[in-house]
Amino acid sequence: MIVYQLRCSNGHEFEAWFRDSGTFDQQAKDGDVACPQCGDVHVCKALMAPNIAPSRKRAPVSPEESDSAERRAQEVAEKILEAVGNIRSHVEKNFDNVGDEFAEEAKRIYYGEVEERGIYGNATDEEAEELKEEGIEFYRLPPTGRGDS
Numbered sequence: 001m002i003v004y005q006l007r008c009s010n011g012h013e014f015e016a017w018f019r020d021s022g023t024f025d026q027q028a029k030d031g032d033v034a035c036p037q038c039g040d041v042h043v044c045k046a047l048m049a050p051n052i053a054p055s056r057k058r059a060p061v062s063p064e065e066s067d068s069a070e071r072r073a074q075e076v077a078e079k080i081l082e083a084v085g086n087i088r089s090h091v092e093k094n095f096d097n098v099g100d101e102f103a104e105e106a107k108r109i110y111y112g113e114v115e116e117r118g119i120y121g122n123a124t125d126e127e128a129e130e131l132k133e134e135g136i137e138f139y140r141l142p143p144t145g146r147g148d149s
């Protein structure tokens with residue numbers, strides 16, 4: 001048995017059971033399938049439900065696919081974290097840690113008051129804003145998410 005969601009030419013939708021799809025085609029052609037509301041025999045299939053269970057909307061991706069997408073996202077995230085960790089350790093190895101003096105020291109370097117060198121440290125949002133206004137280039141290191149030691 002097969003159930004069809006049918007629609008008559010007046011837009012009424014109704015369900016009807018048929019032995020198989022061929023039966024529907026034959027009965028519809030013969031005018032044996034009539035709309036229960038208006039008796040119109042010009043019906044067509046609106047939507048097919050191939051079995052008794054209500055047709056469930058298919059998820060856009062299968063569970064397996066979404067699993068591997070999640071795994072890929074996880075891998076990418078780990079690579080980013082690794083890269084960030086590498087940048088941090090490179091900076092920490094090669095640059096001077098000036099701590100909270102970062103903004104002051106950056107300005108001193110920018111204006112040639114001290115020897116030019118790579119530095120790193122902390123800056124408040126206001127200090128970062130000031131540096132930006134003065135045209136001093138600096139990079140914000142994203143947090144590692146692993147906790148600083």
Ligand SMILES: [Zn+2]
Pocket residue numbers: 008009010011012035036037038039040
């Ligand atoms: Zn109708």
